[in-house]
Amino acid sequence: MIVRHAAFRSDLPLARLSAALLLATALAGCAVGPDYKAPNLVLPAKWGTTHKTTLADGANPANQPPQLARWWERLNDKTLNSLVEEAVVGNLDVASAKARVREARASRKQALASLAPTLDGSGSYQRGKSAGGSEGDAFNGGLDASWELDLFGANRRTAEAAKYGLDAAEEDLRNTLLTLIGDVATSYIEARGYQARLALAQRTAQSQRETAGLTRTKFQAGSASAVDVANAEGQAASTEANIPELRSAFQQTVHELSVLLGLPPATLNERLARSAPIPTPRFPIPTGVPANVLLSRPDVRLAERQLAQYTARVGAAEAARYPDVSLTGDISTAGVKVGDLGKSSSISWSFGPSVSVPIFNAGSLQAAVEYAQAQRDEYFIAYRASVLAALxxxxxxxxxxxxxxxKNRSLASSAASYRQATSLSRSLYQSGSSSFLDVLDAERSLYSAEDSYLASRVAIATDYVALNKALGGGWPGTVDTRTPDVVDQMGPRFVSSDWAERFAGRQ
Incomplete structure (x- = not known):
């Protein structure tokens, strides 16, 4: 039994006991190894990409602190808002990250437990027969206690590392939520973009079919050639060929959204079947200063917590090279009856310190320190890399x-011009003042410009999502990390029924 206190002898002088406790407390206050300090990195004072938009007083709104709380709501789409809420609850990556938080929390409890005394009880009963033929009972009971003084801080450094590990797990959860919300918003925007482009392709194909019908009528009247008819029908068919591709892309994106919510792929098909506008962000978007990413980006904070964790592990490895001092004690009693234990039975006890000193280990402990230092350096570099990646x-x-x-403004102007050109070319063609090639070229150019314009609107919205993710915009609410996903049903069985049945089948 290893006891961390001296309480077995009532006749121990009080002064000696007090001195021993004071000495143990003083020695336990030191911990070898480096104390962690957050790195002081030099960051740019402002972003390299500047905004031209200014307010009336000359201030640049983009330099204001970023508005990261529930940033997706500024896209003004209620369906998107509800999808984000559902994804936070149902996403499987988030569930895994929450389990890792519980795992880190349990590891920290284990590490903290090593700092406290331990107390174990034991008991036994035996009935036997002596050589003389007499039978008798024997009862034994005892207590073992121990307390490692942790003079050089090995356990405290381990507990410190576990605490930083819990911080890192919580930041990993926040980073998972940030990625999830960004993916949900991006997929939703892309789905609405495919819907808009699909509707455009259908409208354009119908218009081109009408042009092909007009051309066939003119051909039958002798005012158009068979080449014009073939060109008109070929262009309509070419546009129609885009429709299945866009439908497929839309459906696949909806499937992706469903899985992000932790649902079967086809769950959202009916819910998103009705078209809705492509979400449009409000401008300008405040970006703050580069130093903000150190506080707002969970992946950067995760890397910093991991650096702290592995710095503490250097101290734990260093402490293993020093002596280990423990206070141990035990007390035991034996009797022929249960009632005799503790009064008329025999009682024995022992108490005292024990010391373990590493003498020769062929450099193993020093190598462990060097290994821990190299790991710490690796995470320091990883932290610096995460900051640069965030910037x-x-x-x-x-x-x-x-x-x-x-680009979008130019595409809008281009689409407007081609729309006017298409209308004029059709009028001139119907009146016989223009060739069909002018109509064909105008319609082809109009469809391409309008499709590119819609794709650009999608790109602006997804760039808005990417910017908010880069700035560290994630989930601002609380997440339950204490409720497990699997609730064990404990029963009286020592083996599972499946195993028992398989075993019985072999007999």
Missing amino acids: QDVENANVAMQQERI
Whole structure:
């Protein structure tokens, strides 16, 4: 029995007991190894991609603190809002991340338990017959206690590492939620984009079929050639060929959305069958300053917590090279009757310190320290890399969205011009003042411009999602990480019925 206190002898002088406890407390206050300090990284003062939009007082709204709380609601789409809420509850990646939080929490409890004394009880009963022929009973009971003083902080460094590990698991959950919400928003925007492009293809194909009918009528009247008819019907068929592809892309995206919600792929088919507008973000979008990503990005905070965790593990490895001191004690009693235990029975006890000193291990403990230091360095580099990746994500999303908006304005102008050209060419063709090639070229150009314009609107919205993800916008609410997904039904059986049945079948 290993006891962390001296309480077995009532005649131990009080002064000696107090001195021993004070000495143990003082020694237990030190912990070898490095104390963790968050790295001080030098970051840019502002983003490289600047905004031209300014307020009346000359302030740039993009430099204001980012508005990350429930950012997807600024797309003004109630269906998207409800899908995000359902995904947070049902997504399987989130469920796995919550289980990892529970796992880290249990590991921390185990590590903290190593700092406390332990107490174990034992008992036995035996009935026997002596060589003389007499029979008798024997009862035994005892207590074993132990307390490791942890003079050099091995257990405290382990508990510290476990605490940082729990922090890292919680940040991993937040990062999973950030990724999930971004994926749900992106998939939903793409689904609405496919719907809009599908409707455009259907309208265009119908219009081109009408043009082909008009051309056939003119051909029958002798005012158009068979080439014109073939070209008109070929263009309509070419546009119609895009319809199955767009339907397939839309359906696959809806399937992806369903799985993100933790549902079978076809669950959302009926719910999203009715078309809705492509979500449009409001501008300008505040991006704050680069230093914000250190606080808002969960993957950056995760990397920082992992660095802290592995810094503490260096201390635990270092402490293993020092002596290990414990206070141990035990007390036992024996009697021929249960009632004799503790009064008329024989009682024995022992108490005292024990020391374990590493003397020779062929450099194994020193190698363990070097291994822990190398791991710490690896996570330090990983932390720096995560910060650079976060800055790059913001810069890329920012410039992509700005340039896509410029492109979108040009595409809108192009579509408007081709729309006017198509209307004029049809009128001229019907009056016989223009050739059919002008109509064919105008219709082809109009469809391409309108389809590109819709695709650009989707790109702007998905760039908006990417920017908010890059800035660290995730789930602002609480998530239940304490309720397990599997509730064990404990029964009196020691083996499962399936195993028992298989075993019985072999007999």
